Structure formats: structure tokens, C-alpha cells
Amino acid sequence: xxxxxxxxxxxxxxxxxxxxxxxxxxxxxxxxxxxxxxxxxxxxxxxxxxxxxxxxxxxxxxxxxxxxxxxxxxxxxxxxxxxxxxxxxxxxxxxxxxxxxxxxxxxxxxxxxxxxxxxxxxxxxxxxxxxxxxxxxxxxxxxxxxxxxxxxxxxxxxxxxxxxxxxxxxxxxxxxxxxxxxxxxxxxxxxxxxxxxxxxxxxxxxxxxxxxxxxxxxxxxxxxxxxxxxxxxxxxxxxxxxxxxxxxxxxxxxxxxxxxxxxxxxxxxxxxxxxxxxxxxxxxxxxxxxxxxxxxxxxxxxxxxxxxxxxxxxxxxxxxxxxxxxxxxxxxxxxxxxxxxxxxxxxxxxxxxxxxxxxxxxxxxxxxxxxxxxxxxxxxxxxxxxxxxxxxxxxxxxxxxxxxxxxxxxxxxxxxxxxxxxxxxxxxxxxxxxxxxxxxxxxxxxxxxxxxxxxxxxxxxxxxxxxxxxxxxxxxxxxxxxxxxxxxxxxxxxxxxxxxxxxxxxxxxxxxxxxxxxxxxxxxxxxxxxxxxxxxxxxxxxxxxxxxxx
Amino acid sequence: xxxxxxxxxxxxxxxxxxxxxxxxxxxxxxxxxxxxxxxxxxxxxxxxxxxxxxxxxxxxxxxxxxxxxxxxxxxxxxxxxxxxxxxxxxxxxxxxxxxxxxxxxxxxxxxxxxxxxxxxxxxxxxxxxxxxxxxxxxxxxxxxxxxxxxxxxxxxxxxxxx
Ligand code: HEM
Ligand SMILES: [Cu+2]
Ligand SMILES: [Cu+2]
Numbered sequence: 073x074x075x076x077x078x079x080x081x082x083x084x085x086x087x088x089x090x091x092x093x094x095x096x097x098x099x100x101x102x103x104x105x106x107x108x109x110x111x112x113x114x115x116x117x118x119x120x121x122x123x124x125x126x127x128x129x130x131x132x133x134x135x136x137x138x139x140x141x142x143x144x145x146x147x148x149x150x151x152x153x154x155x156x157x158x159x160x161x162x163x164x165x166x167x168x169x170x171x172x173x174x175x176x177x178x179x180x181x182x183x184x185x186x187x188x189x190x191x192x193x194x195x196x197x198x199x200x201x202x203x204x205x206x207x208x209x210x211x212x213x214x215x216x217x218x219x220x221x222x223x224x225x226x227x228x229x230x231x232x233x234x235x236x237x238x239x240x241x242x243x244x245x246x247x248x249x250x251x252x253x254x255x256x257x258x259x260x261x262x263x264x265x266x267x268x269x270x271x272x273x274x275x276x277x278x279x280x281x282x283x284x285x286x287x288x289x290x291x292x293x294x295x296x297x298x299x300x301x302x303x304x305x306x307x308x309x310x311x312x313x314x315x316x317x318x319x320x321x322x323x324x325x326x327x328x329x330x331x332x333x334x335x336x337x338x339x340x341x342x343x344x345x346x347x348x349x350x351x352x353x354x355x356x357x358x359x360x361x362x363x364x365x366x367x368x369x370x371x372x373x374x375x376x377x378x379x380x381x382x383x384x385x386x387x388x389x390x391x392x393x394x395x396x397x398x399x400x401x402x403x404x405x406x407x408x409x410x411x412x413x414x415x416x417x418x419x420x421x422x423x424x425x426x427x428x429x430x431x432x433x434x435x436x437x438x439x440x441x442x443x444x445x446x447x448x449x450x451x452x453x454x455x456x457x458x459x460x461x462x463x464x465x466x467x468x469x470x471x472x473x474x475x476x477x478x479x480x481x482x483x484x485x486x487x488x489x490x491x492x493x494x495x496x497x498x499x500x501x502x503x504x505x506x507x508x509x510x511x512x513x514x515x516x517x518x519x520x521x522x523x524x525x526x527x528x529x530x531x532x533x534x535x536x537x538x539x540x541x542x543x544x545x546x547x548x549x550x551x552x553x554x555x556x557x558x559x560x561x562x563x564x565x566x567x568x569x570x571x572x573x574x575x576x577x578x579x580x581x582x583x584x585x586x587x588x589x590x591x592x593x594x595x596x597x598x599x600x601x602x603x604x605x606x607x608x609x610x611x612x613x614x615x616x617x618x619x620x621x622x
Numbered sequence: 623x624x625x626x627x628x629x630x631x632x633x634x635x636x637x638x639x640x641x642x643x644x645x646x647x648x649x650x651x652x653x654x655x656x657x658x659x660x661x662x663x664x665x666x667x668x669x670x671x672x673x674x675x676x677x678x679x680x681x682x683x684x685x686x687x688x689x690x691x692x693x694x695x696x697x698x699x700x701x702x703x704x705x706x707x708x709x710x711x712x713x714x715x716x717x718x719x720x721x722x723x724x725x726x727x728x729x730x731x732x733x734x735x736x737x738x739x740x741x742x743x744x745x746x747x748x749x750x751x752x753x754x755x756x757x758x759x760x761x762x763x764x765x766x767x768x769x770x771x772x773x774x775x776x777x778x779x780x781x782x783x784x
Contacts, residue, residue: 130768197768201729203745204770283674286729286744328629350664351741353749357657357666364653368646375642379635434653435662438738442731442766509735511766518774521735521762574630583629616673616745618728621703621770 078162080155085473087172089555091151092470094179095144096551099459102139103544105132110498110537113516113530127192129515130622134189137198141454143182146217148462149307150175150224153251155469156310157228159567160248163238166230174223181216184209195622197513199293200273202284203618208277211269218262225255243576243584246327247314247569253334254306256586257299257341260593264295264345272614283617287354288608294345295601302341304454306334308461312381312414315465318570319411320404322388325380327572331583333380336373339593340366343600350437359604364434366600374425381418387573409484413464416492417457420499424452427503442513445506448499456495460488463547468565470551477563479553483546490543498536501529665741665749668722673745676700677726687711687719699723699763701730701743704772706763712781715758719780723749731766734780742767758784 080088108118112129119129126132158165165171187209188194194206200214232252236244268289275281313330317323324330346363349355389400405411427449430436440446463484471478478484506512508526516522516530554560582588631639656662676682677700685700685707697719700707713719723732723743730743734753741749755761765776 128771130771130773133768201767203728204768285746287747290742290744326630326632326635329631329635332629349742353665353741353744353747354667354670357664360664361654361657365650368650371646371649372639372642375638379638383632383635429649433649435656435664435738436653438662438664438740441740442733442742509733509764511731511733511764513768514766514774516774519764519777520775521764521777578630580629611670613670613672613746618745621728 078159080158080473081164084154084158084165084168087168087175088151088155088469089473091147091154091175092466092473092551094182095147095151095462096466096548098139098143098147098182099544100548102136102144103541105136106544107534107537107541108132109136109515111534114534115517115527115530116534117515117517119515128195128622130197130513131189131192131195133513134195134197138185138189140459141198142214142217144462145304145454145458146221147178149254149303150178150221152307152462152465152469153228153254153310154224155567156247156251156307156314157231159569160245160251161231161235162245163231163235165227166234167227170230171224171227174220174225174227176220177223178217178220181213181218181220183213184216185213188213192622193620199297201293202273202276202286202289203616204622205277205618205620208274211273211277215266215269215274218266222259222262225259228252228255243579246324246330246572246576247310249331249584250306250310250314250334253338254303254310256590257306257338258303260597261296261299261303261342264292265297268292268296276614281614283614285608285612285614286616286618287352288612290349290352291345291355291604291608294348295342296345297348298345299341301450301454302337304458306337308414308417308458309334309377311461311465312377312418313384314570315568316381316411316414316570317384317388318568319408319468320385320388321392322384322570324570324572325383325387327574327576328579328583329376329380330572331579333373333376335583335589336376337370338589339596340370340373342593343596344370345601346604347432347437350434351441354608355604361434362600364432366596367432371429378422384570385415407481407485409478409481409488410464410467412485413460413467413488416488417460417464420452420460420492420495421457423499424449424457427452440506442511443506444502444510444512447512448502448506451495451502452499456491456499460491463487463491466547466551468568470554471563472565472567474555474560475562475564476554476560479550479557479560483550483553487543487546487550490546491540492543494536494539494541494543496536497532498540501532501536505529505533662738665751667747668750669748670746671724671748673724673726676724677702681722682724682726687713693717695719697721699732699778700726701732701765701769701776702726703728703770704765704776706732706765706776706778709778710781711778712783713755714783715755717782718752718754720750720752723751728769729767730769730776731764733764733766735762735764737761739763740766755780755782758782 188207194210196204344366389403392403394400394403733740761780
């Protein structure tokens with residue numbers, strides 16, 4: 073019997089389930105455009121058949137980016153972390169109503185942003201760089217999604233604080249602390265995009281001001297845009313550190329190093345956004361170089377994570393009877409789709425990490441910026457490391473909240489394998505195309521400058537993308553049947569929470585305290601961003617009127 | 623309650639941490655050497671302009687190539703929906719060309735294929751890039767940032783003659 077038997081109330085299960093419902097709905101619609109884009113690259117242009125429902129490749133790409141990268145992730149994360157906080161702390165939410173308010177604010181925002189996108193009034197892609205000018209409802213909707221996620225975060229903070237009061241001197245449970253760190257980082261990170269939308273984009277789209285400052289807007293955007301990727305990743309790490317070891321039959325290798333890594337991510341996620349702006353003309357090279365160095369420093373907690381996760385898995389594999397240098401790998405429960413999804417996620421993330429290191433490498437970025445390399449990279453990260461981990465989590469979470477057995481393990485296993493294999497083909501082709509100079513965000517079938525030598529790689533984009541798509545369909549079918557099919561059998565499912573090998577009570581206090589890390593984070597942000605923000609804001613020119621050019 | 627202040631660290635883990643830090647320093651050194659010893663630098667602020675009037679007065683009113691001295695050129699390029707002005711320029715091999723690129727409307731990209739010139743083109747900002755063409759041939763400059771409906775067709779060419 074595991075140490076953890078705390079159960080969510082029926083209402084809370086429903087509440088978490090609602091998050092997952094919206095998340096999977098967003099993924100289903102967003103992913104529909106994936107194969108269309110990929111096949112377009114291969115020379116098969118299906119967009120004429122979508123008329124007049126969807127007007128262009130770019131409208132589709134906006135839906136693809138917004139629904140997959142922003143909605144699938146944010147809804148899944150807030151839902152999953154709600155469960156993590158409750159189960160981790162073994163107590164109810166302090167103010168359940170507050171979390172409900174946050175959630176429904178996100179839903180209202182989602183609907184508000186979706187309408188203009190569907191009407192082709194906001195085909196500005198998920199980065200919405202001004203002066204591409206979307207309908208104001210798009211910006212207001214996005215703002216509400218962020219505000220809603222803040223409110224859900226406050227709900228976690230109050231709950232955590234209440235637990236602290238009730239448990240003086242006890243180390244906080246790792247997964248709950250990690251959830252709170254993730255949401256804390258998110259509060260700080262989103263200040264950039266909040267400033268961008270509230271001071272420029274919203275008043276401009278409402279006609280209150282005439283233009284925007286596109287350079288300053290990019291600086292604000294990437295203040296949020298980089299830590300956004302850690303907002304996606306950290307919940308997957310919570311599962312890798314705090315749940316996967318248990319599912320694999322082992323324990324968490326080091327509780328303290330897990331916490332240490334999370335605090336380092338908290339500290340280092342924000343102050344390095346200029347690595348997305350290496351080729352921006354309005355940011356001095358010296359600041360870009362500083363952010364390049366800070367970006368490398370995130371390599372350190374990433375390596376810690378790799379070590380701890382692999383060591384925990386090795387421990388599990390040996391507990392299962394695995395022998396020899398690599399025998400423990402075969403001894404992992406690969407036939408459990410929740411485990412295999414996360415193992416594939418980790419393997420693909422290894423390659424994504426390497427390609428990300430290249431992106432981050434200052435002058436190397438000159439060769440890669442805005443090329444197909446970049447979507448090649450982040451389909452290995454957000455669309456694999458994160459997405460496959462969330463699939464793996466769904467395979468126990470949906471049964472847990474519905475009280476039914478996964479229907480079934482076979483379709484789930486196929487989903488994982490197809491995504492894994494398709495992604496290897498797809499991402500490899502995208503990386504190669506990027507090195508050859510193929511631009512991203514471009515229907516390459518329409519581009520007049522494509523050399524013949526790219527065609528084999530373009531074909532592989534379509535093949536890999538189509539295989540991935542079948543995987544995604546199987547995932548959606550699996551969770552939908554589990555939730556709604558009459559054939560699904562009742563089952564008692566437990567939330568997998570891994571114990572640590574060493575007693576968490578031995579974890580030093582400074583790894584369980586917010587204050588020093590919060591102060592450090594704010595100080596580092598002021599050093600890394602302060603002077604440039606002051607300078608760019610002092611020299612603001614709202615002279616780019618832009619418009620609707622799609 | 624424990625009062626320990628140090629973490630338990632496994633010896634393998636300690637070595638791994640050391641290796642990580644060494645690798646990290648290695649990468650940092652590599653980009654620093656490339657940037658400061660070999661001069662492979664990223665763009666820096668050059669000049670600001672008013673995107674509403676940049677096409678009407680000043681050097682981008684008549685974009686194109688100007689010869690400064692034999693073998694030395696500057697090229698003023700205006701990006702707008704959905705073309706580059708000028709669409710083509712021709713220089714002899716061995717020429718050193720400095721590009722000044724800006725936008726009259728939305729953001730664009732400027733990537734000169736098969737070179738490491740690549741920049742975001744932002745309304746209100748001037749992007750400056752310099753290159754010496756050592757090999758004859760045609761080099762396309764393509765728009766690498768989504769700029770509206772005609773984005774995919776937006777490109778120009780540098781002809782480098784032998
Ligand atoms: C069947 C599955 C998928 C396929 C075939 C696919 C394919 C593609 C392709 C070809 C592009 C590049 C389009 C371009 O640059 O012109 C793209 C962009 C993108 N994809 Fe996917 N994708 C899939 C699933 C996903 C998932 C699950 C996510 C995230 C969780 C995701 C996130 C993104 C993002 C953020 C972009 C960038 C959009 C932009 O540049 O504005 N994709 N996808
Ligand atoms: Cu980043
Ligand atoms: Cu363009």
C-alpha cells in the first residue's frame with residue numbers, strides 16, 4: 073500500500089476533469105491543422121477544400137499555435153496542478169470557489185479569443201507580433217486566459233499557506249512545492265505580456281492610440297515567451313520526478329536535488345528572453361550576450377533533472393530485476409502506456425535539448441533564426457516532451473477522475489509509438505530544412521524560391537506529420553472512450569506519488585523557503601532586464617500603425 | 623525537525639554536476655571566441671526611423687545599391703507587403719556590401735540564403751548587415767517572418783557576377 077491514499081472529492085474530480093476536457097478539445101482542433109501544414113510542405117495543398125470555413129494557411133497556423141501551444145498546455149497544466157496540490161498536501165483547496173472563478177475566467181477568455189480567430193479577424197499567429205493588428209477581442213480574450221490562470225495560482229498559494237500553518241516544521245511535499253513554484257514563476261513571467269497587451273495592443277486595437285512600438289512589444293513578449301516554455305515543462309518534470317518513478321516501480325532518487333532544480337528554474341526562467349531576439353535590430357549585442365550566458369546556466373538544472381530522472385528510473389529498473397549496464401532499461405514497464413509515453417517524451421526531449429542549445433548559442437542562431445529548424449526544435453519539446461508527458465498523465469488521470477479503466481491500453485500504446493516514430497521523421501526533416509535555409513511560418517508550396525534539393529525533406533515532413541496525426545487521433549479516441557463509452561469498466565485508480573529514497577525531512581530548510589529565491593529572482597531580473605526595459609520604454613515611439621494584412 | 627543545511631549529494635551526481643559546469647563553460651567560451659575573436663556578431667541598434675514616412679523621404683525613398691568606392695557598396699532595402707525594394711541588385715565578386723533594411727508597414731524577415739546574414743525587419747528600426755561576396759552566383763534574400771497574405775512569395779536576389 074502506498075503512503076498516499078488521499079482522495080479528491082467528487083466535485084474536485086469533476087473540476088479537474090473539466091480542465092482536461094477543454095485541454096483535449098483544444099488539442100483535437102489545433103492538431104487538425106498539423107497534417108495540413110505538413111502536407112502543404114510536401115506539395116499537397118488541401119486548403120482550397122477548407123474554403124470558406126478557413127480562409128488561409130495562416131488562419132490555420134494561428135489556430136494550430138494558439139490552441140496547441142497556449143490552450144492545450146494552460147488548461148492541462150492548471151487542471152493537473154490542481155490535483156497535484158490537493159493530493160500532495162492531502163488537503164482540500166483553501167478557497168475552492170476562487171479556483172472556480174479562475175477557471176471560468178479562462179474559459180470566457182478562450183471563447184472571446186477564439187471567435188475573432190475563427191472569423192479570420194485575428195490571423196496573427198500565436199506570437200501576435202504588432203503591428204499585425206487583430207480584433208481587440210483577441211487581445212482581451214488572451215488577457216482573461218492569463219488572469220484566470222493567475223487566479224487559479226492564487227488558489228494554490230492560499231492552499232499551500234494554509235497547509236504550512238497546519239504543519240509547522242514539516243518539509244512541504246515535493247510535488248506540491250513544485251506546483252507552487254511553477255505557478256509562482258508564471259505570475260512573474262506573465263508580467264511582460266500583460267504590459268504588452270494592456271499598455272499597447274489593447275488600446276491600439278480599440279482605436280485609443282494610433283500605433284505601437286513593435287520592438288518594445290517584442291521585448292515585452294519574450295519576457296513572457298521564454299519562461300512560457302518552462303511553464304509547459306515544469307509540470308511534465310513534476311510527473312517525471314514525483315510520479316513516474318513510482319509508476320516504474322521505484323522511488324525518487326533525490327528529493328533535495330529535485331527541489332534544488334525547481335528553484336533554479338524559478339530563478340533562471342525569466343531573465344534570458346533576449347535569446348529569442350538575437351537578430352532584433354533594436355537590442356544591443358552586449359545584452360544579448362549576457363542573456364546567452366544566462367541561458368547556458370539553465371543547462372545546469374536541466375542536466376540535474378536528466379540525472380535525477382534517469383537515476384530514479386535505473387533504481388526502478390533494478391528493483392524490477394534488470395541487470396547489467398543497460399538491462400534496467402528493458403526491465404522498465406514499457407507495456408504501461410503511461411510509462412512509455414513519458415519515456416518517449418524523455419528520449420525526444422534529449423534531441424530537442426541539443427537543438428535548443430544550438431538555437432541558444434548566440435551567433436549560431438544567425439543560421440537558424442526563423443527557419444524550419446525552430447518548429448523542428450519545439451515539436452520535440454512542447455509537442456513531444458510536454459505533450460507526450462501529458463498524454464502519459466492522462467492515461468491514469470482520466471481513469472482516476474472518471475473511476476473507469478483506460479479504454480484501452482492498446483490504442484494508447486499505439487498512439488505513443490506513432491507519435492514517437494512520426495516525430496523522429498518529421499523533426500529530423502524540419503531541422504535539415506532549417507539548415508538549408510527554409511523559412512518557417514511559410515506555405516512552402518507557394519514559395520517561388522524553393523530549390524529542387526529540398527523536395528525529399530519536404531516529403532518527409534508530410535509523411536512524419538501524417539503518422540503523428542494518426543497517433544494524436546488515437547490519443548483523443550482513447551481518453552474520450554474512457555470517459556464516455558458504455559464499454560469502459562469501473563476501476564479503482566490511484567494517483568501515483570513517488571516516495572524519495574532519502575527522507576524529505578533531511579532536505580535542508582533553504583530548499584523549502586520562498587523568500588531567498590524570490591529575492592534572488594527579482595534581483596536577477598532587474599540586472600538582466602532593468603536597463604534595457606528602462607531604455608526602450610524611455611524611447612518609446614508609438615509610430616507603427618500597422619493593420620490587417622491577411 | 624532537522625536542522626541540516628547541506629544537501630545529500632551522491633558521488634556520481636557530484637561528478638555529473640562538475641561535467642555539466644565544464645561543458646557549460648566550454649560552450650560559453652566557444653560563442654565568445656566566435657563573437658569577439660572572429661567577429662561573428664549579432665545585430666545591434668543602428669538607427670530609428672518613422673515607418674509612416676520612411677518610404678517618402680530619406681535613403682529608403684529611393685532604395686537600391688550605391689557604390690561608395692570601388693568594391694564597396696551600400697544597399698538600402700525597403701521591406702513592405704509583400705515585396706522587397708529593390709527586387710534585385712548586382713555586384714561583382716569580391717564586393718563588400720552593407721545592407722540597411724527597414725520596413726514601411728509590418729514586421730518582415732531578411733535572410734540572405736547560404737550566408738549568415740539574417741535579421742528581423744522591424745518597423746521603426748534599421749537593421750544593418752555587412753558581407754563580402756567571395757563566390758559568384760545568385761543569393762536570394764527571403765522574407766522569413768509572417769507578414770500577411772503574400773508572405774510566401776516575398777523575396778529578392780543579389781546577383782554576384784564573376
Ligand atoms: C500531427 C501533429 C502535428 C503536426 C503534423 C504539426 C506540424 C506543424 C508544422 C509543419 C508547423 C510549421 C508551420 C510553418 O512554420 O509554416 C507547425 C507549427 C507549430 N506547431 Fe505543430 N504540428 C503538430 C502538432 C503540434 C502540437 C501537439 C503542438 C503543441 C503542443 C504544436 C505546436 C506548434 C507551434 C507552436 C507551431 C508554430 C506556429 C507559428 O509559427 O506561429 N504542433 N506544426
Ligand atoms: Cu527561450
Ligand atoms: Cu514575410
